[in-house]
Amino acid sequence: MQVKFASIEMPQSGAAVFFVEKDKPFSGLAAEADKLTSGALSKARDVSRFTGASGQTVEVVAPAGMKVDRVVLVGLGDVDSLSEAKWVELGGTVYASLANSGSKEATVLVEINAADTASIAEGALLRSYRFDKYRTKEPESKKPTLQSIAVATDDGAAASAFDTREKVAGGVFHTRDLISEPANELNPESYADRIKELEALGVELEVLGEEKMTELGMHSLLGVGLGSAYESQLVIMRWNGADDKDAQPISFVGKGVTFDTGGISLKPGANMEQMKWDMGGSGIVVGLMKALAARKAKVNVVASVGLVENMPSGTAQRPGDVVKSMSGQTIEILNTDAEGRLVLADAMWYTQDRFNPKFMIDLATLTGAIITSLGHEHAGLFSDSDELAAQLARAGADTGDKVWRMPLHENYDKLIDCAVADMKNIGGPAAGSITAAQFLKRFTNDVPWVHLDVAGTVWSEKDLPLSEKGGTGFGVRLLDRFVADNYED
Ligand code: BES
Ligand code: MN
Ligand code: ZN
Numbered sequence: 038m039q040v041k042f043a044s045i046e047m048p049q050s051g052a053a054v055f056f057v058e059k060d061k062p063f064s065g066l067a068a069e070a071d072k073l074t075s076g077a078l079s080k081a082r083d084v085s086r087f088t089g090a091s092g093q094t095v096e097v098v099a100p101a102g103m104k105v106d107r108v109v110l111v112g113l114g115d116v117d118s119l120s121e122a123k124w125v126e127l128g129g130t131v132y133a134s135l136a137n138s139g140s141k142e143a144t145v146l147v148e149i150n151a152a153d154t155a156s157i158a159e160g161a162l163l164r165s166y167r168f169d170k171y172r173t174k175e176p177e178s179k180k181p182t183l184q185s186i187a188v189a190t191d192d193g194a195a196a197s198a199f200d201t202r203e204k205v206a207g208g209v210f211h212t213r214d215l216i217s218e219p220a221n222e223l224n225p226e227s228y229a230d231r232i233k234e235l236e237a238l239g240v241e242l243e244v245l246g247e248e249k250m251t252e253l254g255m256h257s258l259l260g261v262g263l264g265s266a267y268e269s270q271l272v273i274m275r276w277n278g279a280d281d282k283d284a285q286p287i288s289f290v291g292k293g294v295t296f297d298t299g300g301i302s303l304k305p306g307a308n309m310e311q312m313k314w315d316m317g318g319s320g321i322v323v324g325l326m327k328a329l330a331a332r333k334a335k336v337n338v339v340a341s342v343g344l345v346e347n348m349p350s351g352t353a354q355r356p357g358d359v360v361k362s363m364s365g366q367t368i369e370i371l372n373t374d375a376e377g378r379l380v381l382a383d384a385m386w387y388t389q390d391r392f393n394p395k396f397m398i399d400l401a402t403l404t405g406a407i408i409t410s411l412g413h414e415h416a417g418l419f420s421d422s423d424e425l426a427a428q429l430a431r432a433g434a435d436t437g438d439k440v441w442r443m444p445l446h447e448n449y450d451k452l453i454d455c456a457v458a459d460m461k462n463i464g465g466p467a468a469g470s471i472t473a474a475q476f477l478k479r480f481t482n483d484v485p486w487v488h489l490d491v492a493g494t495v496w497s498e499k500d501l502p503l504s505e506k507g508g509t510g511f512g513v514r515l516l517d518r519f520v521a522d523n524y525e526d
Contacts, residue, residue, distance in 0.1 A: 038132070038165035040158045040203070042196050043144060043187035047073075051142035052135050052183075053105045056113045056127070057082075059089040066146050070108060074100040078108060090114055091123065092502075094134045106140045116149075122437030124153045128160020129502040136165070136181040144187045151194035158188045158195070159202040163503045163510070166210055168217040201332050205517045208328025209510035215320040216495060216508030220296035220313045225262065225344035228295055228316065229270040232323055232342070238330035245271040250383075257362035258343050258383035261376040264300060264353025265346035271384060274326045274340045278333055280526050286337040287524055288394035289326075289516070290384050292377045292401035293319030293344040300347045300373030301355055314508065315377070317495030318400035319344065321512035328517045335526040339392045343384040347376045359458045363387060364480055367458040375462045377403045378473055382480040389484045395524075396425055396485040399477060400512060401492075406469030408493040415441035416511065417490035419474035425487050428523050429515070437503070438515035440489065443471060450475040 047053075047066055055067035055078075063071050063078065071078040077100045081087070087095040091114030098107045111131060113119065119127075135143050145157060165183075169175065188195070215223065215231070223231070229244050236242055247268050250259055255271070262269035275286075297315040298304060304312065314320075319342035326340050354360070358370045360379075364386045368379065381399055389397055407417040415433075418440040420426045426442050433440040449471045452464035460479060464472025474488045494511040497504065504510065 038162065038183065039185040040162045040199070041185065041187050042158070042199070043189050045146065045148065045189040045191055048144040049104045051105060051144060052107045052109060052138065052140040053103070054109045054111060054131050054135070054143055054145040056147040057089040057110050058113050058116050059091070061089060065148060070103060073102040075102060077101070078110065082110060087112065092127065092130050094130065096134070107138065109134055119153070121152070121156055121435050124156035125160035125163070125437060126502040128157035129164035131157065132161040132164040132183065132186065133500070135183045139182050141182055142185045142187070143183060144189060146189045151190070151192040151198055154188055154190045154192065154195040155198035155202055158186070158199045159206060160503060161186045162203065162206050163209060166213055166504065168213065168507055204331040205328040205514055207331055208324040208517065209513045211327045212320045212324030212510045212513050213504070213508035215323060216314045216317055218313070220346070223316070224267040224295050225265070225270045225293070225346055226267050228293065228344050229272050232272050232274065235274060235323070235327055235330065238327065239276070240326055240330050241275040243273040245273070253363055253387065254361065255363045255383035255387070256360040257368055257379045258345065260354045260358065260360045260370065261294070261300070261347055261379050262345040264348040264350035267346055270344040271387065272342050272344060274323070276326060276330050276334070276338045278329065278335050279337045280335065282337070284337050285395050286339045286392055287520070288388050288392060288397045289322045289338070289340040290381060290388050290397060290399040291319030291322035291340070291342040292316070292380055292399070292403065293342045294377060294380065295344060295346050297347045297374070297376065298349060300376060301349050301353050302373040303349055304374060311496065314496045315402050316344070317402045317491055320495070320508075321400050321491065321516070324510065324513040325516045328513055329520065334520060336520055336524050338520070339388065339394060341384050341388050343380040345380055347373070362480070364482070366460065366479065369455050369458040369461045371461050372463045375473070377401050378476045379462060381477055385477065385480045386482065389482050394484060396422065396487070397481060398425075398487045398489065398516070400489045402495060403490045404470045404473050404492055407490040410443070410470060411441055411493055413493045413497065415439045416494045417470055418442045418487060419445055419471070419490070420487040421445065421478070422485040422487065425485060429487060429519055432515050432519040432522060436514040436518050438511050440515070443474070445471065445474060445478065450478070
């Protein structure tokens with residue numbers, strides 16, 4: 038879908054969208070349109086319980102007196118209390134209300150500042166994403182009709198603010214593409230190949246295969262992929278956008294389990310198809326790198342993603358196996374389904390050991406327990422740095438990719454102590470997300486660190502304000518903003 042900006046005047050074709058404040062009479066062009074239609078808009082408002090509450094919509098089709106296909110009124114609520122995240126959502130609401138309406142183009146009329154105008158445009162763009170590459174028989178009548186949205190503004194700053202948001206949205210779409218891909222298409226090898234696309238944007242890439250990882254002693258990561266027909270991969274992406282190309286980088290690490298059957302500790306069959314998106318953490322990292330490179334962020338970043346497939350087979354690792362990680366620490370595998378932490382343990386150790394980053398943020402669909410704790414609204418945030426946690430909370434509130442801090446404590450850490458090895462890969466039945474985080478903490482080598490458990494937020498079973506059912510792209514806008522606000526020259 039195309040998003041553009043237009044001058045503030047009465048639309049003569051397509052759909053006209055007017056924003057209406059709660060419990061206020063029509064003003065500006067909306068009042069004029071009401072006059073042109075001999076009061077059809079006020080009548081529609083009055084007979085449909087439309088108050089202008091935030092997100093409410095009402096549609097008037099082919100209104101006599103105007104040349105447009107339809108008028109849509111969208112409620113703003115109390116305009117003075119609208120956050121950035123809310124403006125973006127309203128943009129999503131506009132797109133969703135018109136996508137299949139029959140109109141091909143829409144003009145949005147709302148006279149607000151440049152940043153909020155850009156937010157509306159961003160929300161509309163984000164909501165327009167569809168993953169339809171495998172649908173060969175969708176009837177034309179089911180496909181969206183809306184092809185372009187023009188947001189009316191007389192402030193040129195809106196277009197330049199949107200330029201950045203559009204590039205970041207490109208990263209979000211890339212993440213959604215990866216997450217939506219089925220595991221027969223996206224395996225550790227084909228995934229590594231796809232990441233190579235980022236080279237066109239100036240991202241430097243390195244791919245470590247099993248031979249190299251064996252040399253490095255990464256048996257924690259390698260153990261997870263033993264049952265797979267595909268070779269495990271560690272892909273390292275570097276973007277050196279800072280003025281000083283040698284300045285200490287910041288770093289991100291992603292869990293990229295392209296399919297998680299649970300391994301020999303096999304998962305139950307129901308909903309197992311969802312485990313195609315167990316590479317969601319890595320998908321965020323790749324989309325983030327694309328966004329940062331596309332907007333030429335002035336920061337040095339190193340990102341690594343551990344790509345493996347967790348399968349049961351005659352060569353798969355077993356419960357009771359003991360593996361030695363690159364850090365030298367040994368791990369008793371008590372459940373082969375707690376594999377994400379095993380992948381991250383080596384990916385994180387490698388990242389801090391080789392690149393000496395300022396801090397390390399890992400992202401992973403790590404535990405079902407985080408969904409029990411936080412549902413699908415917030416990602417779980419675990420950190421030993423109050424500063425990083427606060428910066429991420431701020432970026433989360435601003436973008437709408439929300440995070441909620443969870444505790445770490447030495448008493449939780451004890452729950453993964455083990456009589457056979459240095460640690461075991463599961464705690465008890467209690468505090469599953471926290472013991473998983475404590476496990477990761479043992480592989481940070483005391484580099485300031487944040488773990489984001491995104492198991493509840495990378496995929497949605499229902500339509501959301503900014504995405505259809507499917508991959509949400511959660512995390513890309515969060516981390517892009519976190520970087521922009523705190524770590525660029
Ligand atoms: N990939 C799963 C976590 C997950 C579950 C993500 C549901 C998204 C939705 C992870 O590898 C896993 O299986 N975790 C186990 C850990 C347990 C064995 C300690 C879990 O959450 O059950
Ligand atoms: Mn698992
Ligand atoms: Zn998993």
